[in-house]
Amino acid sequence: MYDVVISGAGPAGSKCAEVLAKNGFKVALIEKNTNWRKPCGGGVNAEIFNYFPSLKKLNLQKINNVSMFSADYTKLDLNFGNNSENYYVVMDRLILDNFLRKVAVDAGAELFDKSVSFDFITKNKEKIGIKTRTPTGIKDYYGKILIIADGMSSKLATKSGLRGKWKSEDLGLAKCSILEGNNRLKEDSLYVYLRKYKGYGWIFPMGGNRFNIGCGAFGAMNSLGKEYLNYDLHKIYSEFITDPNIKKYIPENKYKKIWSASYPLPNSGVMKKPTYSENLMLIGDAAGFVSPISGEGITPSVVSGNVAAETAIEAFENDNISSLILKKFKINPHIKKIIQNFKLKKRLSEIFYNGQNLKKIFELAEKVVDFKNQIIKMLLFNITPQSNFFSLLNNF
């Protein structure tokens, strides 16, 4: 019997497992496949170092510039300042995820690879464990608290009764690749492109002539019909990577393809319904911890994993693992801050994903330094803008 069974060893699950194990709890961390590279741009907010200080040992390139482009390729250069705590790094997700899993294992969590969770074990209507499929057959894991961290496509999240299937308007779908070859990208800059449809593209330099390139559409079916999301992702991707404005940075006719994949992501912010029930919590993508507009979800998922672990520890200390204690997850100040920031971004996404508005926003940002700084902080570092930001926005 485990104290906690966690389904999914992505950033959310691994952080949660690490904190619990460090505090002496017996943790099973169940993972479908540690060789799977999560489809992702790999752009990571430096806040992650507060949660995983040992990542600093990798000496990753510090990224303190973003070139942001509107749909007509008007460019806004943003610099975070060399000495700022706010910066980004770019990581290959295969390396990042296995690094974070190792941190959890080193702290004492037991990692079970090649194990696919597919259902709950129930007794008298209570959920007392998780059933997995493994190469050698079905294996059951019993736990006092169960944590669902198995991402966007989580089956357990829907089986838990806490959330239904994603509605199409709450989803985005993105395709990305890691390519290698001569390029003209600055190593200390991210390139972000807001598109004429509700979506964005990116090029993130990874060092050693490699870069992560991709694009995605959010709720695209509203204006363009369902089929757009289902079938045309490859088309918008190839249009994006062959656009002359993109080719300026990646001029070669052919790049070595290291990897390429597509995957959905939540687009509505953290789910409004409770993310907990009796002895159960949903965290990370499974609960919608992905920023609307930017699609950033790695650090918010890690934060959700950390807070879920702290909440579970409090529940054990109070000898009460029911929703009475687990509901504290959602009122934790870190989680409340994320929820509020995502709500704001959701509202602003209607303004941002309109080509004409964005051009005007960029023009205003070039003129008013304070406004530009607030855009950087809001979009990239989840910092809520001051009230003058909205009066400036309303007045153009």
Ligand SMILES: Cc1cc2nc3c(=O)[nH]c(=O)nc-3n(C[C@H](O)[C@H](O)[C@H](O)COP(=O)(O)OP(=O)(O)OC[C@H]3O[C@@H](n4cnc5c(N)ncnc54)[C@H](O)[C@@H]3O)c2cc1C
């Ligand atoms: C194309 C794309 C680009 C993105 N780019 C960025 C970016 O640049 N920066 C950023 O911050 N965010 C980005 N995101 C979002 C980011 O990838 C997610 O928010 C983040 O990975 C969420 O972490 P998680 O731990 O909640 O879930 P995941 O990272 O999805 O981890 C879930 C884990 O559970 C495992 N799993 C799944 N099902 C099962 C099962 N049944 N049984 C056992 N294990 C299972 C998976 O193998 C995986 O290891 C992007 C997303 C997409 C789709």
